[in-house]
Amino acid sequence: MTALASAAPADRHRIVAEGFAAEIAATTDWDAAAPVDGWAARDVVRHLVEWFPAFLEAGGVELPAVASVDDDPATAWSARSDAIQDILESSDAARDFTHPRLGTLPLERAVDQFYSADVFMHTWDLAQAGGRRPAMDQEFAAALLESMYPIEEILRGSGQYGPAFPTPDESDPVVSLAAFIGRDPSFVA
Numbered sequence: 001m002t003a004l005a006s007a008a009p010a011d012r013h014r015i016v017a018e019g020f021a022a023e024i025a026a027t028t029d030w031d032a033a034a035p036v037d038g039w040a041a042r043d044v045v046r047h048l049v050e051w052f053p054a055f056l057e058a059g060g061v062e063l064p065a066v067a068s069v070d071d072d073p074a075t076a077w078s079a080r081s082d083a084i085q086d087i088l089e090s091s092d093a094a095r096d097f098t099h100p101r102l103g104t105l106p107l108e109r110a111v112d113q114f115y116s117a118d119v120f121m122h123t124w125d126l127a128q129a130g131g132r133r134p135a136m137d138q139e140f141a142a143a144l145l146e147s148m149y150p151i152e153e154i155l156r157g158s159g160q161y162g163p164a165f166p167t168p169d170e171s172d173p174v175v176s177l178a179a180f181i182g183r184d185p186s187f188v189a
Contacts, residue, residue, distance in 0.1 A: 009088055009109065013111065017116075019120075020119050020123050021074075024126065027073075030073060033129060035128045036182075041129035042070070044125045045069050050069070052115050055099070055114065059097045059107075060098075061107065063080070064083055066083075093108040094107070095107050097109075097110045117144055124136065124174065124178045131188065134174075138173045141172075141173040148180060164179060164182065165184050167185055
């Protein structure tokens with residue numbers, strides 16, 4: 001089992017957030033098309049910076065405001081990922097988190113399952129917007145993909161995922177995961 005696949009939620013978030021930060025550092029054109037329909041590179045960062053505060057707030061957890069992604073995507077990302085890392089490394093990480101749609105689960109599990117996994121998947125999008133194939137953990141990608149198959153109908157019905165793209169049988173798990181969540185494996189920015 002890889003380090004990422006077996007990592008504790010705080011460690012997994014740190015590793016995934018650092019990988020995403022590396023893609024931010026490599027991005028030179030924030031207006032480049034991303035493989036998410038209608039999104040540019042900046043929108044990938046915007047999504048990860050902006051959606052999670054409302055999710056946590058629904059369960060009574062507040063995140064601090066961050067700089068505008070329009071002004072400085074790297075600074076906005078750094079502040080958001082640092083705040084989430086602080087939560088995961090706090091004594092509150094194991095406390096119960098009750099979300100109106102999900103019920104009750106440990107806070108660290110909610111962050112890991114819904115946010116760290118999202119950051120991991122969107123690392124592909126940001127890299128692709130820059131014409132790069134990111135070096136991502138194959139085993140973790142395979143585990144995420146395996147966990148998504150049984151809930152495919154729910155995922156597609158949420159509107160958060162596009163239709164799956166076919167992949168060649170020899171596709172690596174990262175490419176297969178990207179295709180499953182609606183990314184064209186042959187996307188070129």
